[in-house]
Amino acid sequence: MSRAEPEAGPSAAALCGAPAVTGARARWTLGLFRSELVTVFRRRRTLALLGVLAAVPVLIGGAVRVDTRGSQSSGGSGTAPDFIRQVGGNGLFLTFAALAATLPFFLPMAVGVVAGDSLAGEAASGTLRYLLVAPAGRVRLLLAKAASVLAFCLTGTLVVTAAALATGFALFPAGEVTTLSGTAIPLHAGLLRALLIALLVAASLVGLAALGLFVSTLTDSGIGAMATTVGLLITVQIVDSIPQLHAVQPYLFPHYWLSFADLLRDPVPWGGILRNLGLQALYAAVFGSAAWSRFTTRDITS
Amino acid sequence: MDQAAQAGPEADPWVIETRGLAKRYRGTLAVAGLDLRVPRGSVFGFLGPNGSGKTTTIRMLVGLVQPTSGTARVLGRPMPAAARAVLPRIGALIEGPALYGFLSGRENLLRYDAADPTADPRTRPARVAAALDRVGLAAAAGRRARTYSLGMKQRLGLAAALLQPRELLVLDEPTNGLDPQGMREIRSLVREVARDGTTVFLSSHLLDEIEQVCTHAAVMARGRLLRQGPVAELAAGARGRLAVTTPDPADAARVLAALGLTGVGAAADRVTAELPPGPPDAVDLADVNAGLVRAGVRVRGFGLERASLEDAFVALTGEGFDVAG
Numbered sequence: 189m190s191r192a193e194p195e196a197g198p199s200a201a202a203l204c205g206a207p208a209v210t211g212a213r214a215r216w217t218l219g220l221f222r223s224e225l226v227t228v229f230r231r232r233r234t235l236a237l238l239g240v241l242a243a244v245p246v247l248i249g250g251a252v253r254v255d256t257r258g259s260q261s262s263g264g265s266g267t268a269p270d271f272i273r274q275v276g277g278n279g280l281f282l283t284f285a286a287l288a289a290t291l292p293f294f295l296p297m298a299v300g301v302v303a304g305d306s307l308a309g310e311a312a313s314g315t316l317r318y319l320l321v322a323p324a325g326r327v328r329l330l331l332a333k334a335a336s337v338l339a340f341c342l343t344g345t346l347v348v349t350a351a352a353l354a355t356g357f358a359l360f361p362a363g364e365v366t367t368l369s370g371t372a373i374p375l376h377a378g379l380l381r382a383l384l385i386a387l388l389v390a391a392s393l394v395g396l397a398a399l400g401l402f403v404s405t406l407t408d409s410g411i412g413a414m415a416t417t418v419g420l421l422i423t424v425q426i427v428d429s430i431p432q433l434h435a436v437q438p439y440l441f442p443h444y445w446l447s448f449a450d451l452l453r454d455p456v457p458w459g460g461i462l463r464n465l466g467l468q469a470l471y472a473a474v475f476g477s478a479a480w481s482r483f484t485t486r487d488i489t490s
Numbered sequence: 491m492d493q494a495a496q497a498g499p500e501a502d503p504w505v506i507e508t509r510g511l512a513k514r515y516r517g518t519l520a521v522a523g524l525d526l527r528v529p530r531g532s533v534f535g536f537l538g539p540n541g542s543g544k545t546t547t548i549r550m551l552v553g554l555v556q557p558t559s560g561t562a563r564v565l566g567r568p569m570p571a572a573a574r575a576v577l578p579r580i581g582a583l584i585e586g587p588a589l590y591g592f593l594s595g596r597e598n599l600l601r602y603d604a605a606d607p608t609a610d611p612r613t614r615p616a617r618v619a620a621a622l623d624r625v626g627l628a629a630a631a632g633r634r635a636r637t638y639s640l641g642m643k644q645r646l647g648l649a650a651a652l653l654q655p656r657e658l659l660v661l662d663e664p665t666n667g668l669d670p671q672g673m674r675e676i677r678s679l680v681r682e683v684a685r686d687g688t689t690v691f692l693s694s695h696l697l698d699e700i701e702q703v704c705t706h707a708a709v710m711a712r713g714r715l716l717r718q719g720p721v722a723e724l725a726a727g728a729r730g731r732l733a734v735t736t737p738d739p740a741d742a743a744r745v746l747a748a749l750g751l752t753g754v755g756a757a758a759d760r761v762t763a764e765l766p767p768g769p770p771d772a773v774d775l776a777d778v779n780a781g782l783v784r785a786g787v788r789v790r791g792f793g794l795e796r797a798s799l800e801d802a803f804v805a806l807t808g809e810g811f812d813v814a815g
Contacts, residue, residue: 219611223604231592314588318650321552321584322605323577329605488554489515 220324224336228302234340237298238347244294245286245352252276253359279356280365280375283382284452286352287345287389291445292425295344299393300417302340303400306333307483309410311490326484330401334476337397345390349382369454381451388448392464395441395471396421402479408490438463441471502566505530505658505689506551510560513546520546522713524560528691528706533684535700535721536693537803538710544693545585547710548662551691552582565657578608581656583664587647591636595627595646598635602650609654621649625679641672648679659683659690665699677703697803709806716806732775734761734782735791745785749778759790 228234252275271285307330310316319329356362365378373381400417407413421442427433428440437443444467447460506528513521521543528534538544549555551562553570562569567576589598599618603609609617622631625645630638635646644664651659661680665673680703684690694700700707701721708718717724732751736742739756746754746763753764779792 219604220607223601226597227590227593227601313590314585315590317549317554317584318582318588318602318647319605320554321577321580321582322602323553323573323607324605325574325607328607485556487515487549487556489549 220328220332221335224332225339228336228340229343234302237301238344241290241294241298241344241348242351244290245282245348246355248272248285248289249275249282249352249355249359252282274366275356275360277361278365278378279358279360279362280353280378280382282356282360283349283352284385284449286348287385287448288446290348291389291392291448292442293421295348295389296393296396296421296442297418298344299337299341299397300400300421301414303337303397304404304413304415304417305410306337306401307404308407308413309404311408311488312410314490316490317488320488327480330405330480330483333404334397334401334479337401338394341393341397342387342390345386345393349386353382367454368449368452371454373454385448385451388451388461388464389445391468392442392445392448394468395475398472398475398479399441402475402482405479405483405486439467441467443467502563503530504528504563505532506534506562506564506691508547508551508560508562511547511550511557511562512559513543513550513555514558515546519713521550524715526708526715526718528689530689531684531687532706533680533690533692533704535704535707536691536710537697537700537707538693538695540695542710543713544710545662546713548582548584548660548691548693552577552580552584552660554584574607578606578654579657580660581651581653581658582660582662583644583647583651584660584662586663586666587643587650589635589638589643589646591634593635594632595635595638595642595649596622596631598646599650599653603653606654617653621652624652625649626675640667641669644668644672644676648676652683655686656688659688661690662693663695664692665694665696673699709803711806731795732763732765732778733791733793733795734763734789735759736761736782736787736789738787741785742782742787742789745782745787746778749781751778762795765794 252272271281271288274281275285307316310319320326324332362375364372364374365381366372396417399420400413403416403420404413407416424440425442428437428442444460444464447464450457450460504527506526508524508526511521511524511526512519524543524547526547536544536547546555550557551564551569553573553576556570565576565579569576589595590601593601596618599621600614603614603618604611619628619631622628625648627642627645627649630642635643638646644667648661648664651661659680664680665676668676677699680690680692684703692700692704704721706719707721707724709716709724731753732746734742734746737759739759739761742761743754743756746761751763751765753762755762775792775794779789782789782792
């Protein structure tokens with residue numbers, strides 16, 4: 189590998205890292221990523237997951253419209269305030285209510301399915317061996333898979349946000365936003381915060397995405413990897429809700445998830461948000477490395 | 491070995507060369523001490539019963555499986571270390587085709603081509619169309635792969651292997667599950683590819699398949715390589731048999747034995763015997779026939795059964811064969 193062999197042609201030269209072709213290589217890596225995206229989003233299962241996610245805000249909005257007095261909801265447990273009560277007054281709050289309702293389970297479950305299936309599904313169908321013989325390169329394929337899972341995290345969150353915005357503004361009045369601190373900010377500032385919250389929620393899913401990707405490198409069964417990832421999510425959520433286990437809770441990836449509500453305070457207390465992002469980065473580093481170590485050395489026998 | 495690598499692959503007569511290649515899965519030895527040499531330009535048949543280690547060997551050659559011990563050089567470079575440089579020059583069909591059922595045939599090929607960092611995206615649509623055309627799938631290119639028949643899937647897998655000009659084509663059981671027509675098509679495609687100068691490494695458990703298309707062959711059994719070489723030499727290892735059809739089998743057997751033939755066996759109206767070792771004309775079959783007639787044996791049929799690869803294979807893998815380490 190150390191010396192370029194002229195008779196091996198331009199392909200070998202490109203692989204040996206000749207600087208003249210790095211630009212072309214970057215484009216081709218993007219080609220694999222684009223192909224990944226197409227493969228993920230062409231799948232009916234992915235579209236069904238996104239459909240379910242889009243239905244949640246519509247359901248919440250519809251329920252609030254029918255019963256405008258509002259009722260005790262289960263979406264705002266823990267540190268998250270009860271956004272649903274405010275939806276009737278300002279449609280923008282449906283965004284926060286929908287994200288608070290989908291973040292504990294719906295969104296991470298969808299991410300767990302896509303992340304768990306990412307490599308294990310390819311192994312189960314046998315397409316993994318052809319991608320690697322093509323040769324996609326193990327590190328390159330892992331990076332493309334990680335990127336497509338992250339893209340799904342963002343897409344899922346944005347689908348919830350967009351559906352909530354559309355439903356909220358269709359069914360309820362819009363106007364100045366009253367923050368949780370009691371101050372009023374104009375609607376466009378509120379929209380900006382809604383977008384920031386969506387990005388923050390998407391970033392909150394990174395830790396689980398890395399965990400799912402790692403699980404996906406362990407098995408040749410797509411269903412098994414999906415079930416394991418979602419099972420881990422549920423277990424962690426349960427552990428996170430048992431007060432007696434508070435010692436481990438700060439290390440659980442969902443622990444600071446609902447800190448996104450802090451963005452609706454004035455001024456914004458960044459502590460919880462940063463702890464959440466730091467924890468996600470830690471999970472991404474640990475399980476990303478584990479996935480790399482496993483996937484680059486394992487025998488592909490499927 | 492290093493000298494060969496520096497002289498470039500063209501100077502290397504072997505497209506595939508393994509030394510002591512072995513793979514152990516959780517204590518089970520799948521492949522042991524494999525010294526395989528595939529000459530450049532050959533159509534190489536890799537023969538063995540199911541479970542004899544053919545697929546594990548192929549997976550080691552293309553870098554999917556890490557050998558437990560031993561080395562493999564493919565196109566003059568070590569595998570799996572040089573996988574990124576070697577694999578773009580190889581087309582492979584391993585243990586049947588694998589496709590994305592929800593994508594069309596064309597989209598499947600586009601995806602596999604996008605996975606190859608050396609494949610030029612500007613020529614991608616044209617190369618995909620050419621590959622589809624070559625395997626006769628141009629008309630079905632827009633259909634979802636899920637709706638393809640097994641033969642069509644197999645052909646799409648071949649198209650993926652032919653997306654670029656290749657120096658080596660590795661085909662693992664390419665005719666598995668195909669009807670006779672499909673088998674013929676695959677074989678003619680293999681011959682065509684070989685005519686263009688591509689070395690073809692073809693694994694199969696079907697003897698006549700190897701015999702029909704291959705110039706060289708290797709025989710595997712229980713994870714070990716029993717024999718390799720040109721097909722003609724392998725088949726010559728098993729001598730032809732004389733077969734006589736007669737209503738007087740007992741007399742015929744006696745006469746044949748008296749004429750010095752060995753391994754005489756009679757079954758119903760058929761008597762067979764081995765020709766003595768040596769050049770084929772050491773025993774003149776005309777004399778044998780005359781001898782039978784002189785002895786009053788009535789002969790209905792008289793002929794030499796050509797030694798086939800199957801005879802060689804049975805001789806090699808049959809009971810009592812002393813497996814060489």
